[in-house]
Amino acid sequence: MRPAQEVAVILFSALLVAAGLNLFLIPHQLLSGGISGVASIIGYLTGWNISLVYFVLNVPLILWGWKAVGRRYIVLSCISVVATTWFMAIIPVVSVTHDPTLGAVAGGIISAIGIGFSLRVGGSTGGFDIVGSIITRKYDLPIGNILFVLNGLVFIVLGFYKTWDLALYSLLSTFVKGKVVDSIHVGHIKVTCFIITKERERMLAELRKLHHGITCMDSQGGYSKVGNSTLMTVTTRYELAAVRKAVITTDPHAFMNVVQSTEIVGRFSRGHSK
Numbered sequence: 001m002r003p004a005q006e007v008a009v010i011l012f013s014a015l016l017v018a019a020g021l022n023l024f025l026i027p028h029q030l031l032s033g034g035i036s037g038v039a040s041i042i043g044y045l046t047g048w049n050i051s052l053v054y055f056v057l058n059v060p061l062i063l064w065g066w067k068a069v070g071r072r073y074i075v076l077s078c079i080s081v082v083a084t085t086w087f088m089a090i091i092p093v094v095s096v097t098h099d100p101t102l103g104a105v106a107g108g109i110i111s112a113i114g115i116g117f118s119l120r121v122g123g124s125t126g127g128f129d130i131v132g133s134i135i136t137r138k139y140d141l142p143i144g145n146i147l148f149v150l151n152g153l154v155f156i157v158l159g160f161y162k163t164w165d166l167a168l169y170s171l172l173s174t175f176v177k178g179k180v181v182d183s184i185h186v187g188h189i190k191v192t193c194f195i196i197t198k199e200r201e202r203m204l205a206e207l208r209k210l211h212h213g214i215t216c217m218d219s220q221g222g223y224s225k226v227g228n229s230t231l232m233t234v235t236t237r238y239e240l241a242a243v244r245k246a247v248i249t250t251d252p253h254a255f256m257n258v259v260q261s262t263e264i265v266g267r268f269s270r271g272h273s274k
Contacts, residue, residue: 006121010080016114017125018087024107026050027095029162031170035061035127037154045161051088055081058126065130076123077130084125100169108173109180116184122241189237190261195247197254200229206246207233234261 021036029044031037035057036050043050058081066074097103115125124130128151151174159167196219197203207214212235219230235243240258247256 006076006123007079009117009121010076010123011083013114013118013125014080014083015087017084017111018091020107020109020111020114021050022088022091022093023096024103024110025170025173026093028100028103028169029166030100030104030107030173031151031154031166034151034154037151037170041154041157041161049089051085054088054127055085061127061130065124065134073122073124074130076118076121077126080118080123081126100166101172104169104173105176108176112177112180113184115177116181119181120184190234191237191240192232192234192259192261193240193243194257194259195231195233195254196228196256197231197247197251198228199251199254200231203229203231203247203250203254206250207231207243210235210239210242210246212239 017036021040025031026040029040031040036054039050039054039057042048042053062074062078062081065077095103097106118125152171155167155171155174195203195207200216204214204216210233212233215232217230217232219228220226221228233243244256247254
């Protein structure tokens with residue numbers, strides 16, 4: 001996607017996250033989990049502006065992510081955090097439903113759609129999403145499960161300071177959100193890319209920037225009988241867009257076949273070459 005399209009997706013995602021909070025969760029004093037959940041708890045207990053608390057709490061995580069994840073990811077995350085803060089400030093806190101169960105489920109789904117699409121374009125909605133992205137890139141775990149564990153700690157605090165009913169409703173919301181995020185953001189799913197090109201060295205130079213192993217094979221066209229190079233690399237669905245861009249930019253005439261990998265045996269980590 002072009003930068004303008006990516007920013008548009010990030011802004012729309014921020015709108016969904018803010019709407020999920022202000023229209024479904026906050027009216028029932030429920031939590032969405034993560035930093036927004038921590039900000040909500042602080043707001044419930046002190047009366048402070050939740051959107052401003054959300055922004056302040058995100059600053060140290062953004063600085064951490066800048067070093068651990070990368071500049072582009074954090075720039076998009078910064079846009080998301082600022083946009084979410086602004087949308088939360090302008091969207092009125094109105095209860096769309098009087099049933100807290102429906103509020104928990106609907107708020108979780110709407111927020112998850114925003115988070116999932118933000119992750120798919122290479123950014124996040126800030127907060128624990130940054131922490132989850134760092135962990136899933138390092139340890140190859142589903143990001144939804146990571147967020148669910150991190151958010152569980154927040155709900156325990158809510159249960160002690162408010163009521164356990166609110167904590168359980170919030171837990172339901174985050175469980176739904178985690179499942180929806182994993183159905184949209186498939187960063188832990190592996191794919192194998194077979195790339196046939198005549199620009200072997202240039203292609204290798206670009207693919208090495210993605211830090212996954214690459215296997216090189218000499219091949220020949222079945223009809224043309226012209227020699228080519230076939231490069232094979234295993235990556236994640238999350239990083240597939242970067243591979244596709246590298247291939248098209250380096251050799252517009254290259255052929256790439258992508259297949260989903262059902263099982264990976266052996267080491268799959270950044271920095272190792274085959």
